[in-house]
Amino acid sequence: QVQLQESGPGLVKPSETLSLTCTVSGASMNTYYWTWIRQPPGKGLEWIGNIYYSGKINYNPSLKSRVIISIDTSKNQFYLKLNSVTAADSAVYYCARWRELLFDYWGQGSLVAVSS
Amino acid sequence: EIVLTQSPGTLSLSPGERATLSCRASQSISSNYLAWYQQKPGQAPRVLIYGASTRATGIPDRFSGSGSGTDFTLTISRLEPEDFAVYYCQQYSGSPPITFGPGTKVDIK
Numbered sequence: 001q002v003q004l005q006e007s008g009p010g011l012v013k014p015s016e017t018l019s020l021t022c023t024v025s026g027a028s029m030n031t032y033y034w035t036w037i038r039q040p041p042g043k044g045l046e047w048i049g050n051i052y053y054s055g056k057i058n059y060n061p062s063l064k065s066r067v068i069i070s071i072d073t074s075k076n077q078f079y080l081k082l083n084s085v086t087a088a089d090s091a092v093y094y095c096a097r098w099r100e101l102l103f104d105y106w107g108q109g110s111l112v113a114v115s116s
Numbered sequence: 117e118i119v120l121t122q123s124p125g126t127l128s129l130s131p132g133e134r135a136t137l138s139c140r141a142s143q144s145i146s147s148n149y150l151a152w153y154q155q156k157p158g159q160a161p162r163v164l165i166y167g168a169s170t171r172a173t174g175i176p177d178r179f180s181g182s183g184s185g186t187d188f189t190l191t192i193s194r195l196e197p198e199d200f201a202v203y204y205c206q207q208y209s210g211s212p213p214i215t216f217g218p219g220t221k222v223d224i225k
Contacts, residue, residue: 045161045204045216058212061117094160101167101208102151106160 002027004095006110012089013116018082020110022095027105029053029073033098036069036080038091039109046091050098051078090114118142118209120217128225135192137220139205144185149208152181152190155219156201164203165190192222200224 008020022034035050049059051069059067063082071078082089092109119142129135139150147168153161163172165181168188178193192199205217 044218045206047212047214047216049212050214060213062213096160098214101148102163102172103153103161103206104163104172106162109160 002097002105004097004105004107006093006095006107008110008112010111010113012085012112012114014086014114015084018080018085018089018093018112018114020080020093020095020112022078022080022107024076024078024097027097029071029076029078032100033058034071034078035096035098035103037094037096037103038089039094040088040091048080048082048093085114087114117213118145118207118215120205120207120215122203122205122217122220124220125218126221126223128223129195130225131195131197133195135190135195135199135222137190137192137203137222139183139188139190139217141186141188141207143209145207145209147184149210150181150183150188151206152179153204153206153216154199154201155204161204195222 003025005023012018030053033050036048049069051057051071068081090113094109096103096106121140123138150168152165155161169181180191202219202221204219208214
């Protein structure tokens with residue numbers, strides 16, 4: 001059974017860096033793309049970017065200047081860092097597995113609020 | 117970037133009725149790369165359909181997908197109480213970004 005679990009602070013101050021970890025169990029990370037997606041409260045889904053185990057990364061151009069996604073397959077984890085956050089970055093952040101044609105497994109989501 | 121538009125924004129129906137949801141792309145996409153997701157309050161999205169018409173594992177056959185080019189449809193043949201939710205289409209054109217439509221909410225009439 002593949003499971004993904006997000007973890008990280010639920011509150012980040014404006015201008016600081018949002019950091020999240022996704023821990024994967026029940027599957028090898030040495031295949032597929034591992035993805036971050038976010039959803040502001042009451043709004044739709046936004047793809048942030050994804051990473052392959054080899055380190056190949058794709059970012060959403062709208063966030064590319066502020067985002068870093070990385071992976072540590074030895075720990076079965078991948079990571080999101082989003083810098084210079086504002087209130088507009090408040091959202092539920094999901095990690096998910098991209099199986100080429102679909103996102104087949106998702107974490108439960110991590111709510112992050114940006115506030116002083 | 118390919119923009120997806122979904123209509124209607126909200127669909128108010130009764131259990132047992134048929135639901136037809138539309139997803140339109142700003143440019144033609146390969147049918148292979150169009151998927152549909154269902155999201156209930158407080159939950160992560162769940163994939164229903166991928167490749168425009170292939171049901172994901174465990175998805176009941178009352179859900180079906182169709183379409184090609186720029187116009188795609190998700191049909192729920194007979195709504196069950198658990199089907200009232202928000203539905204998103206999603207595309208991958210072969211190069212980033214992956215994009216989602218704004219969603220269609222199916223609520224109880």
